[in-house]
Amino acid sequence: MIDFLDTAFSYASDKPVLPGYRDSWETGLIHSLIGPSGCGKSTLLYLMAGLIQPLSGEIHIHGKSPQPGRRETGVILQNHGLFPWKTAWQNLALGLEIRGVKKSVIHEKVRQVVKDLALEGKEHSFPKDMSGGERQRLAIGRSMVSDPDLLLLDEPFSALDAMTRERLQDNLWQLQHKGPSHSCGLTVVLVTHSIEEAVFLSDRIHIMDDQGGIRSLSNKTSGPGSRMDASYFEACVLLRKQFELHSRGKI
């Protein structure tokens, strides 16, 4: 579980971003966080990553407060964080090398991630010679080599064209459903501005408003193949209505 125990945060004392949030998010699922610009989605992600600390209350990830160096957390912020002077393979291997993991293990893990994220043939390319979608897959791959149990993604696909975005959404969904390397599965938390992306990918959708209120919904229409389903369109319409009501403070 990811437990929010009256978690509160503000950058400035006069305007709390999160006035005090209490909920438990089930692990092993894909969660989307959606809401108007500036409502605090990235801030909630940073709190889960342990990059900032709550002003009061706590967050527990599997019972423990998140620390910035938590090995099982993969974080991909809006700027990818790739090393431009290293090849794709070297970017993928770096985190494991720093930890002193055996060369043969690194080779096997990197090879698997290259395969999972369809980066075959790009192993020796530098990030500047890769497309936006390939770079984004590489950034996800860099987190995946460490076998995370929690993957935090801040608008990972927003800068991509529609077709590439859909392909990467498929990749991410398949990766999360591949079969867990942890007993609790892989939990993905995704900040997005896209209602369609939230419906396609998520098991739970959390709608945040300008006052830091969060309303959570279950979603059953996720996954490849669902984009053409009537239930997918219905879920998008339903979420759009909820989103608009919530944004106007009516829920």
Ligand SMILES: Nc1ncnc2c1ncn2[C@@H]1O[C@H](COP(=O)(O)OP(=O)(O)OP(=O)(O)O)[C@@H](O)[C@H]1O
């Ligand atoms: N380092 C900071 N110092 C002061 N205020 C900040 C800082 N970072 C963010 N804020 C403010 O906190 C609020 C929440 O910001 P946050 O980036 O979490 O929102 P968001 O929902 O992710 O926005 P967007 O969708 O536009 O990326 C905003 O009003 C923002 O201006």
